Amino acid sequence: MSLEVSIRKRFKGFTLDVSFTAGNETVGFLGASGCGKSLTMRCIAGIETPDEGRIVVDGRVFFDSEARIDLTPQQRKTALLFQDYMLFPNMTVQQNVAAGIGRDVAREERERAVARELARFGLSGFERRFPAQLSGGQQQRVALARMLAAKPGILMLDEPFSALDSHLKGVLEQNLVDLFDAFDGTILYVSHDIDEAVRFCDRIAVVEAGSILELDTPDELVDAPQSEAALKLSGCKNAPRAEYAGEHAVWVPKWGIEVRTAPPVPRDVGHMGVRAFYVQRADGPGPNNFRVRVDRISDSRFERSVLLGFLDRDERDERTVAREDDEMRFLHQHLFWRVSKLEPGACGLPEVGDELWVHLPEDKIYLVAR
Numbered sequence: 001m002s003l004e005v006s007i008r009k010r011f012k013g014f015t016l017d018v019s020f021t022a023g024n025e026t027v028g029f030l031g032a033s034g035c036g037k038s039l040t041m042r043c044i045a046g047i048e049t050p051d052e053g054r055i056v057v058d059g060r061v062f063f064d065s066e067a068r069i070d071l072t073p074q075q076r077k078t079a080l081l082f083q084d085y086m087l088f089p090n091m092t093v094q095q096n097v098a099a100g101i102g103r104d105v106a107r108e109e110r111e112r113a114v115a116r117e118l119a120r121f122g123l124s125g126f127e128r129r130f131p132a133q134l135s136g137g138q139q140q141r142v143a144l145a146r147m148l149a150a151k152p153g154i155l156m157l158d159e160p161f162s163a164l165d166s167h168l169k170g171v172l173e174q175n176l177v178d179l180f181d182a183f184d185g186t187i188l189y190v191s192h193d194i195d196e197a198v199r200f201c202d203r204i205a206v207v208e209a210g211s212i213l214e215l216d217t218p219d220e221l222v223d224a225p226q227s228e229a230a231l232k233l234s235g236c237k238n239a240p241r242a243e244y245a246g247e248h249a250v251w252v253p254k255w256g257i258e259v260r261t262a263p264p265v266p267r268d269v270g271h272m273g274v275r276a277f278y279v280q281r282a283d284g285p286g287p288n289n290f291r292v293r294v295d296r297i298s299d300s301r302f303e304r305s306v307l308l309g310f311l312d313r314d315e316r317d318e319r320t321v322a323r324e325d326d327e328m329r330f331l332h333q334h335l336f337w338r339v340s341k342l343e344p345g346a347c348g349l350p351e352v353g354d355e356l357w358v359h360l361p362e363d364k365i366y367l368v369a370r
Contacts, residue, residue, distance in 0.1 A: 007053030028201035046073035079152035100150030117145035237336035256313025273366035
């Protein structure tokens with residue numbers, strides 16, 4: 001199975017312009033709301049029509065603006081799972097699953113396909129129930145069963161876990177892993193959650209403002225992001241603007257500090273990044289050691305998030321940060337630090353008002369130009 005997409009669609013104030021290819025793999029689309037992830041899926045499925053370009057699936061042309069080819073959604077035989085599942089409320093579970101199967105399929109084969117998919121997703125015994133009688137997790141499993149029963153050429157899932165609680169999400173994630181392993185074809189997976197994308201996808205496309213900025217393996221995206229968007233979407237809480245200050249140094253205006261780096265600094269560097277859990281406590285002055293004050297803390301079950309203000313910051317770029325509102329200026333001037341509550345260390349957990357030293361490891365600094 002192969003997929004080739006090169007399309008453009010213009011709206012007032014926004015243009016979708018994406019090009020990519022995929023094979024027998026799961027490709028994730030990662031980006032903020034409104035960046036064009038779902039719109040791309042809808043164009044492939046035939047729900048939206050691009051202004052120009054081509055969409056080709058396994059050698060079959062779905063859309064070609066120059067050749068005036070635009071197959072209907074029914075002709076394309078793709079499967080797109082929406083966030084709200086789109087079940088027919090007046091149909092039973094059995095009827096909903098059967099709805100995706102073509103009319104040309106014999107009755108016996110249709111019944112076998114429905115029973116197979118109901119069993120796959122643990123829905124045997126729910127055949128005569130209606131969607132309103134099901135939990136959110138059960139409704140999603142019906143939608144997945146309907147999608148597979150249709151034997152589509154492409155599977156497309158648009159944030160399928162957004163409406164589920166954490167327990168159901170964990171259970172259904174395992175169902176999807178088995179499903180993806182068994183499906184022989186292209187799977188497109190839309191998400192804004194880096195952890196989901198890493199778990200499910202062979203490659204991840206970073207989407208911003210209607211364009212794909214990079215398309216890499218999960219390891220490449222996390223370990224070597226190539227853009228500010230990838231840096232932030234990969235979960236890096238610290239991604240301030242940075243300027244060239246030497247072959248192995250950058251000046252960070254909003255922190256008022258110079259940071260040494262192990263990787264060489266490109267002349268056109270735009271941002272640096274350091275993950276919050278890479279920040280280390282230090283004993284005192286030294287290379288990449290900075291004196292800080294704990295200004296805010298917030299706790300989750302297993303970690304404490306800490307906002308650190310730099311006490312010896314250079315205010316040479318104060319004119320730049322002053323253009324922001326007070327809250328954004330406050331946040332951007334701070335370093336995010338995550339401390340494990342399970343292993344807080346000999347000094348204990350940091351508290352508001354504490355003054356201490358922290359270290360930014362040179363080999364854990366990311367540098368991006370885009």
